[in-house]
Amino acid sequence: MRDLLAAFARAFDLLASGDPALYTIMARTLVVSGAATLLALLAGVPIGYLLARRRFAGHTLLLGLVNTGMGLPPVVVGLFVWLVLARSGPLGDLDLIYTRRAMVLAQFIIALPLVVGFTVTSLRALPERLPDLLRTLGARRWRMLWLLAREARLGLLAAVMAGFGAVVSEVGASMTVGGNLERSTRVLTTAIVTETGRGDVPLALALGLILLVLAFAVNLVLTWAQTRGSR
Amino acid sequence: MLATTTSTRDSGLLDTLVPLFRRQTGIDVKVIAVGTGAARAMAARGDADAVLVHAWESEKRYVASGDVRDGRLVMHNDFLLVGPPADPARVRGTRDVVAAMRAIARTGPFISRGDGSGTEQMERALWRLAGIDPTRVPGRDATGQGMGATLLVADQRRAYTLTDRATYLAFRERIRLVPVLEHDPHLLNVYHAYVVNPAKHRRAKATLARAWVSFLVAPATQDVIGAFGRARYGQALFVPDAGKTEAQLGLK
Incomplete structure (x- = not known):
């Protein structure tokens, strides 16, 4: 119990003191997970649109894969990306292992099925004939995609939140492909593992609280966008 | 519950010693492999019953603070x-x-x-x-x-x-x-085993911990430690040291 209170106090002190090491890790966490979520959104929404609106060979198979992928164990994704990017792996010459880019790639793979899955669900919730209606009103392809996205924004923002929430809180893939390097690839979750390993439980817990605050702040902005848009 | 350094687990030594100990005594050992810093912290919080660590300078402080006791020189690599x-x-x-x-x-x-x-x-x-x-x-x-x-x-x-x-x-x-x-x-790496002091940490199972530490320094176990790794790597990974003094190994 004392540790728990100490953790709250420590989290507050750390944030208030403006500890540069902490703020670097927080910023890095936001950038890596933000980039991964953004890329997953750029790739995932069009895929989700196709899956929701079109029928094609392998449609059910792909949808099944997406649904399975929504529960992809991050550490397995990490191992896979590690094997591909390691010096001995097929993409070893790119020298990407233990870099932030490698982390973005792994987190992108984790977030993608979530974004696709949520996109499919939210687009399917729209009236079946809406695209036809928009087309008769003269909307072209990109314009129509944009209008549909606006109509489905509640679900799409949920897709962003689910994707970001998954990657910002995962530790297995970031640890495996990022290496938790103090100066370049340590993020909040891997820092928590390190501090737990060092035996500094209050600091580990404080970092956990800060991670929660960070995730909460991001979600608050998204929720605000969600409710403001639906008025 | 044994808090130990990652090196003893990663090398596979404990995978050999723990089943041997179980066969001899019927006591099961739960191994928590962490850095020496965390192993010490676990001992200081009474979250472990015994520790096996290799950081002689800081070990002395934990003996002085009364968190651990009955230290025995086990081996070195x-x-x-x-x-x-x-x-x-x-x-x-x-x-x-x-x-x-x-x-x-x-x-x-x-x-x-x-x-x-x-x-x-x-x-x-x-x-x-x-x-x-x-x-x-x-x-x-x-x-x-x-x-x-x-x-x-x-x-x-x-x-x-x-x-x-x-x-x-x-x-x-x-x-x-x-x-x-x-x-x-x-570059010497000397391992000591300790019992978490039951006088300071009431939940520490000192009897079990003592059995474990005695097992580690027993001649038969020391032979196993001295032979460990020969078959697989062509050289022994640890040198058994029970009964030697720290000074003999050049520690102060």
């Missing part, structure tokens, strides 16, 4: 500096680890454990002896992870790192790092 085959700091073939640290400090890169482990403490002691501020070593970074993970990172980064022999031998097949300096007396 040694650290070695490993690095990329290209050896940019030209350390290979030299014998003086302090000079080697100075050479590496000029070229880098160096990957540190950075996890408060006994290995990291050894590394810091070596930088101190060399009169070098480790934060200024070019390309020095820390993984905050165990020895195995750190070896993999150093290998991929073509960096130097300090490793215990047992973990290095266990990973030798998987990495291209080669030993660049070994057998310097500064």
Whole structure:
């Protein structure tokens, strides 16, 4: 119990003191997970649109894969990306292992099925004939995609939140492909593992609280966008 | 519940000793492998019953504070500096680890454990002896992870790192790092076993812990420790030391 209170106090002190090491890790966490979520959104929404609106060979198979992928164990994704990017792996010459880019790639793979899955669900919730209606009103392809996205924004923002929430809180893939390097690839979750390993439980817990605050702040902005848009 | 350093687990020694102990006594050992720093912290919180660690200087403080007691010298192995085959700091073939640290400090890169482990403490002691501020070593970074993970990172980064022999031998097949300096007396890694003091931590199971520590220093167990690794690596990973004194190993 004392540790728990100490953790709250420590989290507050750390944030208030403006500890540069902490703020670097927080910023890095936001950038890596933000980039991964953004890329997953750029790739995932069009895929989700196709899956929701079109029928094609392998449609059910792909949808099944997406649904399975929504529960992809991050550490397995990490191992896979590690094997591909390691010096001995097929993409070893790119020298990407233990870099932030490698982390973005792994987190992108984790977030993608979530974004696709949520996109499919939210687009399917729209009236079946809406695209036809928009087309008769003269909307072209990109314009129509944009209008549909606006109509489905509640679900799409949920897709962003689910994707970001998954990657910002995962530790297995970031640890495996990022290496938790103090100066370049340590993020909040891997820092928590390190501090737990060092035996500094209050600091580990404080970092956990800060991670929660960070995730909460991001979600608050998204929720605000969600409710403001639906008025 | 035994709090121990990652090196004893990663090398596989405990996978041999724990079942042996169970067969002899019927007592099961739950092994929590962490850095020496965390092992000590677990002892200081009474979260473990026994500890097996290798950071002599800081161990003395925990004995003094009364968190652990009945320390027994169990065994030692040694650290070695490993690095990329290209050896940019030209350390290979030299014998003086302090000079080697100075050479590496000029070229880098160096990957540190950075996890408060006994290995990291050894590394810091070596930088101190060399009169070098480790934060200024070019390309020095820390993984905050165990020895195995750190070896993999150093290998991929073509960096130097300090490793215990047992973990290095266990990973030798998987990495291209080669030993660049070994057998310097500064690189000795001495393991002590302790019982968490039941007078200070009521939940600590001292009777079980004492049985475990006695088992570790028993002649039959010491023979097993001395033979461990010969069949697989062609050399023993640990030297049994029960009954010896710290001074005989050059510890102060």
